[in-house]
Amino acid sequence: VPMNLLKHSADIINTGQWTKKAIAEHKKLGDTHVVASSAEDNFTYIPKIKQEDLSPDSDYVYICENNTIYGTKYKTLPPHDGKLLVADMSSCILSEPVDVSQYDLIFAGAQKNIGPAGVTLVIIRKDLLAENEALPSMLNYKTYADNNSMYNTPPTYGIYVCGLVFEWLEDQIGGLEAMEKINHQKAALLYDYIDQSTLYSNPVAKEDRSYMNVPFVTGDKDLDAKFVKEAKEAGFVNIKGHRSVGGMRASIYNAMPVEGVEALVDFMKKFESENTKG
Ligand SMILES: Cc1ncc(COP(=O)(O)O)c(C=O)c1O
Numbered sequence: 649v650p651m652n653l654l655k656h657s658a659d660i661i662n663t664g665q666w667t668k669k670a671i672a673e674h675k676k677l678g679d680t681h682v683v684a685s686s687a688e689d690n691f692t693y694i695p696k697i698k699q700e701d702l703s704p705d706s707d708y709v710y711i712c713e714n715n716t717i718y719g720t721k722y723k724t725l726p727p728h729d730g731k732l733l734v735a736d737m738s739s740c741i742l743s744e745p746v747d748v749s750q751y752d753l754i755f756a757g758a759q760k761n762i763g764p765a766g767v768t769l770v771i772i773r774k775d776l777l778a779e780n781e782a783l784p785s786m787l788n789y790k791t792y793a794d795n796n797s798m799y800n801t802p803p804t805y806g807i808y809v810c811g812l813v814f815e816w817l818e819d820q821i822g823g824l825e826a827m828e829k830i831n832h833q834k835a836a837l838l839y840d841y842i843d844q845s846t847l848y849s850n851p852v853a854k855e856d857r858s859y860m861n862v863p864f865v866t867g868d869k870d871l872d873a874k875f876v877k878e879a880k881e882a883g884f885v886n887i888k889g890h891r892s893v894g895g896m897r898a899s900i901y902n903a904m905p906v907e908g909v910e911a912l913v914d915f916m917k918k919f920e921s922e923n924t925k926g
Contacts, residue, residue, distance in 0.1 A: 649710070649734055649753065650677040652789050653776065656705040659683045661726060664691040664715040665892065666736055674710075681706065690893070691718040693853035699727040708732035708752065714740035714858050716760075717890040719850070719897065721858040725750060732776070739860055741769065742817065743902060744828035752776060760860070761902045763810035766803045817902070827902055834900045834909040835859040841913050847920040865895030866923075872896060875919055882915055 650658060650673070657679035660671050663686055674680040681703045684695035702709065709728040714721045716739040725733065732752035741756040748754060748771055758767035770789060777790040785791045791799045821827050839857060842848045848864045850857070866872050872895045876888045879896075889897040900909055 649755070650674050651783055651787050652772075652778075652780075653708055653732060653734065653753065654678040655707050657681060657703055658708055658710055659702050659706040659731070660710040661685070661695060661697065662687060663694060663712055663720060664718045665890075666712045666715065666717075666738070667710070670710060670712070670736070679705075683709075686720075690851070691715060691720065692851045694720050694722055694856040697726050699729055702728065702731060706731055708734050710734045710736075712736040714738075714743075714860055716861050716899075717863075717893060717897075719852050719858040719861045719863040720856045721860075723855060739901075740858075742824065742827065743831050743860055745824040758806065758810060760899075761813075763813050764803075764806040767806040767810055821902075830906060831859045831900070831902070834904065834906055835862065837906075837909050837913055838862045838864075838898060838900070841916065845916070845920060847924050848916065860901055861897055861899050863889050863893055863895060863897045865889070869894065871923060874923070878919060879912075879915060884912055884915060887912075 654674070654677060658674050659681050660667055660674065661684045662668060662671060662682050671680060671682060683701050683703065684697045686693050686695050708731050709726055711722060711726060711734070713735045714737070721740060733750070734753045735751055737754050737756040739760050742761040751771070752773050753776065754771040756762070756769045757765065758769060759765040762769065770792070772789050777793050779790065780788055786800065817823065817827060821830070835857070839850065839862065842850045842864050847866050849867065850862065850864050852863070866875065875896060879887050887896050887898060889895040898912060
C-alpha cells in the first residue's frame with residue numbers, strides 16, 4: 649500500500665496486531681503517524697477520531713476494519729476529508745454487503761471468508777493506478793489491473809475454489825444481505841449468552857464488537873485451559889485465544905453454520921454449570 653499510495657505521509661489507527669505490523673512496514677517506507685490507538689486498553693475498542701486528529705500532509709488514513717485477534721470491528725468509518733481511506737478487510741470481507749465507494753483501497757487475504765490461503769484480493773480506485781518507474785512491476789497494482797490479474801501465473805486452483813465459494817454465497821446463501829443476517833444471528837447467540845453468564849465475559853466495548861471473532865474469558869487461566877481442553881475433546885477445535893489476549897476465541901466466519909454456534913453455546917452452558925458453585 650505505501651509503495652503505491654504514500655507520497656507525503658500516512659495516518660494509521662492502531663487497533664492491534666495487524667495495524668502494528670502495518671505501522672512497522674510503513675515506517676520503512678515513509679513518514680508514518682499513529683493518529684489514535686487503543687493499545688492502552690489491550691485493543692478492546694475502536695478509537696473514535698476527529699478530522700482534526702489527522703496530519704495535515706497525510707495521503708491516506710489506514711484502518712484494519714475487523715481485528716481478528718481482539719474481536720473489534722469498525723461500525724462507522726473514521727472521518728478522512730481530503731484523504732484516501734485504506735482498509736484491511738482480511739477477516740470481514742464478504743461477511744456483509746460493503747459500499748466500496750466509501751473506500752479508496754480495500755485489501756484482504758482470501759483465507760477467512762473467500763477461499764484458500766495464497767489468494768489476495770485488492771479493490772482500488774482506478775484513478776489511483778499509476779505508472780511508477782521506481783517500483784518493481786510485481787509490486788505495482790497497475791500491473792495487475794492492466795493484465796487482468798494475469799501478469800504472472802496466478803494461483804489458479806485457489807482462484808477456482810474462490811469461484812465455488814462465490815457461487816455458494818449467491819445460490820445457496822442468497823447473497824451478502826442474507827449472509828449478514830446469518831452472521832448477526834450467530835454473533836448474537838454468543839454475545840447474548842456470554843453477557844448473561846456468570847462465568848464468561850467478553851472484554852470488547854459493545855458498539856465495537858466483531859461479528860466474526862468473539863473472544864471470551866473465564867477470568868481464571870487454569871479454567872480457561874480446562875475449557876480449551878474439554879472443548880477440543882468435544883470437537884470444538886482452534887478455540888484457544890491468541891496469546892496476547894488469552895482465554896478463548898470463537899471465530900465464526902461465513903463457513904460456520906448457525907448449528908455450530910448453537911452447539912458451542914450448549915457446550916459453554918454445560919461447562920458453566922459444571923464449573924460454578926451454587
Ligand atoms: C485482519 C488481518 N490482516 C492481515 C492478516 C495477515 O494475513 P496474511 O497472513 O495472509 O498476510 C490477517 C491474518 O490473520 C488478518 O486477520
